[in-house]
């Protein structure tokens with residue numbers, strides 16, 4: 665194999681039309697992290713590659729290094745995850761996973777565990793009757809694998825193990841606070857014990873145990889809301905620091 669060619673598995677996160685008949689794909693790979701690749705001619709009906717580079721598929725690719733973008737020279741489906749494109753609700757959830765994976769990563773920054781998490785989550789999502797657990801499991805593990813694992817066992821101010829009472833969660837501190845420190849911290853919000861327990865369970869238990877988890881509607885809603893707001897907080901802060909670095913570069 666020429667050194668201008670490489671072979672890789674890739675999960676397709678995003679795609680946009682490019683030129684007359686091409687597509688630009690954002691993919692996630694085990695060894696090269698996130699890449700943007702050009703898929704030439706895939707919008708032509710005669711394209712042999714077209715059916716192998718659909719959204720959310722896991723595809724085995726042969727890629728040629730190019731000047732601006734590397735170019736997909738061959739593509740063959742490994743896992744189609746067909747149900748994710750055939751069912752509107754599942755498609756929506758798959759878009760959400762792909763968007764999170766995209767937003768939490770930089771190009772050319774390998775993260776094999778995250779690739780594996782993404783692949784296994786897409787598989788669970790395509791046949792699990794309850795997407796709630798699948799999505800929350802992905803969110804918590806994505807946070808851990810990208811350096812934002814929330815602390816859920818100790819108070820981030822005093823390091824004491826949390827008592828089984830109503831404690832607090834503080835976004836900017838990245839985790840829980842004991843009742844004493846939580847009450848004193850502006851913007852810390854109470855976290856009900858059942859919510860904390862579910863988050864811990866999702867963070868530490870293997871998938872097989874989680875799939876059997878029964879939750880009431882109220883706890884589900886609170887877990888989902890807290891995770892979504894924490895993720896939004898992390899992403900906004902990340903964006904601000906990128907803006908800040910850009911500004912710094914401009915000014916010097």
Ligand SMILES: [Zn+2]
Pocket residue numbers: 819820821822823824841842843844845846
């Ligand atoms: Zn404390």
